[in-house]
Amino acid sequence: MKILIKSATIVLPDSKYHQQTVDILLQNGKIEKIEKNISAEVDQTIEMKNLHVSLxxxxxxxxxxxxxxxxxxxxxxxxxxxxxxxxxxxxxxxxxxxxxxxxxxxxxxxxxxxxxxxxxxxxxxxxxxxxxxxxxxxxxxxxxxxxxxxxxxxxxxxxxxxxxxxxxxxxxxxxxxxxxxxxxxxxxxxxxxxxxxxxxxxxxxxxxxxxxxxxxxxxxxxxxxxxxxxxxxxxxxxxxxxxxxxxxxxxxxxxxxxxxxxxxxxxxxxxxxxxxxxxxxxxxxxxxxxxxxxxxxxxxxxxxxxxxxxxxxxxxxxxxxxxxxxxxxxxxxxxxxxxxxxxxxxxxxxxxxxxGIENPKFEKGEIANLTLFNPDYKYTFNEENIISTSKNSMFIDSKINGKVYGIYANHKLTLA
Known part of the structure; x- marks a missing residue:
C-alpha cells in the first residue's frame, strides 16, 4: 500500500530534515521518499492543516x-x-x-x-x-x-x-x-x-x-x-x-x-x-x-x-x-x-x-514510525474529546494547545 503525506513540517532536531516542509512517500511500511514535492500514484493521500510530523x-x-x-x-x-x-x-x-x-x-x-x-x-x-x-x-x-x-x-x-x-x-x-x-x-x-x-x-x-x-x-x-x-x-x-x-x-x-x-x-x-x-x-x-x-x-x-x-x-x-x-x-x-x-x-x-526498545529513524528505507499533529490548534478539552472508556481526566475544561492527527507505524495508518 502506498501513502503520500503532503506538505509536512518535520520536527526532528537531530535530522537534516528538521523544520523543513516535505512530502513523504510510504510504501509497505517503509519510508520510500522524502522530497520537497512528490508526484506519484498512491492508495491514499494525507493533507491536513498545519501538518507536522515527528518520530x-x-x-x-x-x-x-x-x-x-x-x-x-x-x-x-x-x-x-x-x-x-x-x-x-x-x-x-x-x-x-x-x-x-x-x-x-x-x-x-x-x-x-x-x-x-x-x-x-x-x-x-x-x-x-x-x-x-x-x-x-x-x-x-x-x-x-x-x-x-x-x-x-x-x-x-x-x-x-x-x-x-x-x-x-x-x-x-x-x-x-x-x-x-x-x-x-x-x-x-x-x-x-x-x-x-x-x-x-x-x-x-x-x-x-x-x-x-x-x-x-x-x-x-x-x-x-x-x-x-x-x-x-x-x-x-x-x-x-x-x-x-x-x-x-x-x-x-x-x-x-x-x-x-x-x-x-x-x-x-x-x-x-x-x-x-x-x-x-x-x-x-x-x-x-x-x-x-x-x-x-x-x-x-x-x-x-x-x-x-x-x-x-x-x-x-x-x-x-x-x-x-x-x-x-x-x-x-x-x-x-x-x-x-x-x-x-x-x-x-x-x-x-x-x-531496551529500538529507537525509530527518519530516513529513506527505514521502517516508518511517525506521529502526525498540528502544534497550534487551541481548544478547551472536554469529555467529548475523551476516547478512553473511563472519563477520569483532570484536564476536563482545561484550555490546551495542540491537536494530534494520528500515527503511521507498524504498517498501519490510524487517524484521529
Whole structure:
C-alpha cells in the first residue's frame, strides 16, 4: 500500500530534515521518499492543516483494564486511544487481574502488539501477585517480551528484596522499577501534606515518604549495581537526590507524570476525585523543580501515567476514591502549555532505549514510525474529546494547545 503525506513540517532536531516542509512517500511500511514535492500514484493521500510530523511517541507507564477490569478499559479501545493520541509505542503496567507476573500474561499482552499500529511492551510484575514477598519469574517474563519489572504503585517495602532483584536482574540485563513511597510514613494519606490538606481536613502524604524511599533505593543500587528506574517522582528533593546519584555514576533513571507539571494541590479545593493521584499533586514549588529537572536532563522522560478508573470508583467521597487519571488524549497539548513544540516532541520521543526498545529513524528505507499533529490548534478539552472508556481526566475544561492527527507505524495508518 502506498501513502503520500503532503506538505509536512518535520520536527526532528537531530535530522537534516528538521523544520523543513516535505512530502513523504510510504510504501509497505517503509519510508520510500522524502522530497520537497512528490508526484506519484498512491492508495491514499494525507493533507491536513498545519501538518507536522515527528518520530512516533513513547509512553513508559500505561494502564488498561483488561484482563480483569474491562469496565475500565479494554485493550482494543486502549490501543485505539493511544494511537489517536499520537503514541506508537507504550509500556503496559502489570496491574491487571490476574497480575501479569508470569510469561503467559506477557504473551497475552504481546498478542495485541501493533494493533492500530501501536507497539505493546509489557512490564512484568516484580513480585508474585505484586505482594512484595517473593520475586516473580523475571527471567521467563523477560524471554517472553517483558521490558521491565515493577509492582505498579506499590513500593518494595523489604529492602533486601530490592537488593536481590537488582543483583539477579544483572544476569539478563533487566530494568527494575521501584515506586517511590515509604508506606510507614505515607500511611493512609490521600493528598500532599501541606497547607491545603490541613485546610481541607485530608490526611497527608509527606514529601518525605517519597524522598526517604528514593534515598534508600539509591543506597541499595550503589551497593548492588544494576539498572534502576524510579517512576513518577513528584518532589523537589527527589530531583536533587537523583541528580546526585547520577553524578556518582549510578545507573538510575526516572520519569515524571505530565499532570504533576501542570496541576498542584490547590486543585483539591473542590474535592474532585479526578485530581486524586499517586504520588499526590504537590506544591507549585515542586512543579517548578520538576519542570527544571526536565530541562536540565535530570528527569529522563515524561509519562501520562494513564490509568482509567470507572465512575463507581471515582464518583465517591474523595478519601474513598481510587487513585488515577487518564492522560493519553491530553499529553501533547498539555506539554505544549509549558514547552516549545521542539522540546515537547523531544520529551515525547524519549525513553525507549532505557526499556531496551529500538529507537525509530527518519530516513529513506527505514521502517516508518511517525506521529502526525498540528502544534497550534487551541481548544478547551472536554469529555467529548475523551476516547478512553473511563472519563477520569483532570484536564476536563482545561484550555490546551495542540491537536494530534494520528500515527503511521507498524504498517498501519490510524487517524484521529
Amino acid at each position: 512516533g511517541w513513547f509512553d513508559s507507564s500505561i494502564c488498561f483494564g483488561e484482563p480483569g477490569y474491562e469496565e475500565r478499559e479494554t485493550l482494543t479501545n486502549g490501543l485505539k486511544t493511544a494511537a489517536k493520541s499520537g503514541f506508537t509505542s507504550i509500556a503496559v503496567n502489570p496491574n491487571s487481574n490476574p497480575i501479569a507476573d508470569h510469561s503467559t500474561s506477557i504473551k497475552f499482552l504481546k498478542s495485541h502488539h501493533t494493533q492500530f499500529g501501536v507497539g505493546v511492551y509489557p512490564v512484568g510484575a516484580l513480585t508474585v501477585k505484586s505482594e512484595s514477598v517473593d520475586l516473580a519469574e523475571l527471567f521467563d517474563m523477560k524471554n517472553a517480551g517483558a521490558v521491565s519489572f515493577s509492582d505498579y504503585k506499590k513500593p518494595i517495602e523489604n529492602p533486601n528484596l530490592l537488593k536481590i532483584a537488582l543483583q539477579y536482574a544483572q544476569n539478563f540485563d533487566a530494568l527494575i522499577q521501584s515506586f517511590p513511597q515509604e508506606n510507614a510514613i505515607a500511611r493512609n494519606g490521600c493528598a500532599h501534606e501541606d497547607f491545603h490538606s490541613t485546610q481541607l481536613g485530608l490526611k497527608g502524604i509527606p514529601a518525605l515518604a517519597e524522598e526517604l524511599q528514593i534515598a534508600r533505593d539509591l543506597f541499595i543500587l550503589e551497593y548492588t549495581g544494576g539498572k534502576l528506574h524510579i517512576p513518577t517522582i513528584s518532589t523537589e528533593k527527589s530531583v536533587q537526590l537523583i541528580k546526585e546519584a547520577k553524578k556518582k555514576g549510578l545507573d538510575v533513571s526516572c520519569s515524571v507524570a505530565i499532570h504533576q507539571l501542570i496541576f498542584t494541590d490547590e486543585k483539591l479545593q473542590g474535592f474532585n476525585a479526578n485530581y486524586k493521584v499517586l504520588p499526590p499533586l504537590r506544591s507549585s514549588k515542586d512543579a517548578k523543580a520538576l519542570i527544571k529537572g526536565l530541562k536540565d536532563g535530570i528527569i529522563d522522560m515524561v509519562t501520562t501515567d494513564h490509568c482509567p478508573i470507572d465512575i463507581e470508583d471515582k464518583k465517591v467521597e474523595f478519601v474513598n476514591a481510587a487513585y488515577g487519571t487518564i492522560g493519553l488524549e491530553t499529553a501533547f497539548a498539555a506539554l505544549k502549555t509549558i514547552f516549545s513544540t521542539e522540546k515537547t516532541i523531544d520529551l515525547l520521543t524519549k525513553g525507549r532505549a532505557r526499556f
